[in-house]
Amino acid sequence: MSASDRARRTAEADALCAQAYRDSGGPEEGAALVAVGGYGRSEMAPSSDLDVVLVSEEGVDVRKVAEQVWYPLWDSGTKLDHSVRTFPEMLAAADNDLKVALGLLDVRHLAGDPNLTLRLRTTMLAHWRKSSRDRLPALHRMVTGRHELVGELAHLSVPDIKEAEGGIRDATVLKALVATWLVDVPHVELERSRLALLDVRDVLQETAGRATDRIAPEMWSDLAHGLGLADARAGQAHVRELGRRITHLSHLTWRRVEDVLARPASYAKARRPDLTPIAPGVALAAGEVVLDRGARPAEDPMLLLRAAAEAAERDIVLSPATAARLAREGVPIEAPWPSEARRLLVRLLASGRGLLGVWETLEETGALLRALPEWERIRLLPHASAIHRFTVDRHVVETCIEASALIRHVGRPDVLMVAALLHDIGKGSLTEHSVAGEPIARSIAERMGFEAESVDLIARLVRWHLLLSETATTRDPDDPATVELITSKVETTETLDLLLALTEADAKAASPKAWSSWRSGLIRDLARRARTVLDSGVALSPIVTDDIEIPRDVRSGSASITVEKAVDGTRVTVIAPDRVGLLADFAAMFALQRIPVRAARAWAQEQYGVSVWEVGEEDLDPAVLRQRYEAVVGGRVEAARKLRQASSVVELDPAVVVRPEASDLATVLEVRAADRPGVVFVVCSTLADMDIAVRSAHVDTLGPQAVDVFYLQEASAGALSDTRAAEAAHAVRAALTSVGDG
Structure with missing residues (x-):
């Protein structure tokens, strides 16, 4: 085509x-x-x-x-x-x-x-x-509304090459903006990208045999073949690169439109626009950061970082022509970088939302690779997790933007910002990305001229940037082994503060669901417990039992179900006299109502079972939940049979693993499975049939996967033997597989 x-x-x-x-x-x-x-x-x-x-x-x-x-x-x-x-x-x-x-x-x-x-x-x-001056604001609103509705071509899992941001529609709008004679756009680059996207659409429609602009996951291989590319990965990179380039041109052009509309209609551009110096070698002209007269790129290696930092902090355009010239003519910063170069980099990274447009310009002009050649490792790399909104490189930039709002909470803002930049640099490796990223981050930090202690700190943050979130959502905070795991990796309160800020920035950049009030509460609580140990060497006493007051009717043998609005969902607290199988009945209550469980915690308090559930459905009636619970307990509803009938085939087999290192007091069973109604019920009912008590449960759903961790003891108390633990894991795995195939 x-x-x-x-x-x-x-x-x-x-x-x-x-x-x-x-x-x-x-x-x-x-x-x-x-x-x-x-x-x-x-x-x-x-x-x-x-x-x-x-x-x-x-x-x-x-x-x-x-x-x-x-x-x-x-x-x-x-x-x-x-x-x-x-x-x-x-x-x-x-x-x-x-x-x-x-x-x-x-x-x-x-x-x-x-x-x-x-x-x-x-x-x-x-x-x-x-009429363009009057009509362009409405056109901009129309364009941004479409972007918010459809998403960005470079990052969508099922991209729409016409309507998405960076798609064919945006390229057409750019041509219309040029037709106003108010602004210009790099014509050669726009036409090359636009025509290439038209080629993609032609092959897509020929492959699909129908009118479509959306690329489904299974179509990438055929699309790549039709475009003469090596494989599906190459096809994705090609399409997303085109989308990224048109998005950059669109952002650039609309910023120029805003600058023109802010001027009086009678304003006429001078043949040579006025230059206002703003930093050594850097000036402001027509609303863009450019090189000042007399600037010598071949003699000043700081010019690129200085121009980028000034543009990002002012949230204005870094002239692509300037960035391209600096990429061609500028001299690289010799390693180790001088302190001025590090300060300029941190200023750039901590500039907030202004970073995004400037970073796009640095990428598109090739200037970024002069300062950070390792960026090519993650450029346009898709995330393996569906929870992420962006490709890896854009996620990193968003993490820096989120981290910039947290620099006043840490003692080393420079370390935080560089760690945010490098936290996913190991993505795309065959090994775990945090493990692969640690030596890469260490090498970059050394090249940037950080002292040895700061290099170690940056490398440690990259290595353990998932530690707080993974531990808080999958481990019992009251188990001494949980806090000990954190303090063994994070040895100072300074490191802990930095790790907490990086965790928050990383989660917010990934998805709103990744930093819900529930998840953030668990993470902050774990960090608080770890801080107490690091400060005093003494672990916190369990606080959960002090937070839940056992209602009078529960002490009389009844069950209590309360519903309250949460910041980002609904929270249901269920309390009843503890027994083997109680948590399974609670889980069945939700599963049979097809209520999606986002997260949950369950524990034993005195002789009562307490569980708190974060669910994705609003306006729940506690009376209806109670009726369903009583029907399950009374045997009027066969939960296992109904859930088996309602289930669908799951593509991946569940993973069920015993984690002996996670606790000395209980047996920890970790279950990873496709998120669907009834996962917690199946696990808990299987364990109840084996007369195994669930001392506490930690349920977390992120994207399409549920990660559920259960602290198990024999009904007579005590951790399971190795044999019993293996039997329990096998039974749970078989039960989940059976339901998935049902």
């Missing part, structure tokens, strides 16, 4: 339309059949509609002509989007609808009066330029 294929399809459609117009007896003066939109741009995809308008001068009746034109086009099997309008009606339609106005910028003659078509095209372009 190529431009020649689109030209051939367009020529065939043009011939069909022209013949239909001639056969209709349409007039040669005063009326014309014109193509608009993608057809007007001669960009016919395999499944494109013919978007045509029969336009006429006022007083020229073309209604009968229209009927005779449309019917042969329909009969040919062509998909047709048509309308009939007079010349004044065309202007009115463009005034009333931005989408129509954009489509009419690409009017192209098909048949009839060519002078009318020429006048229409000239009038539409002139009208667009004249």
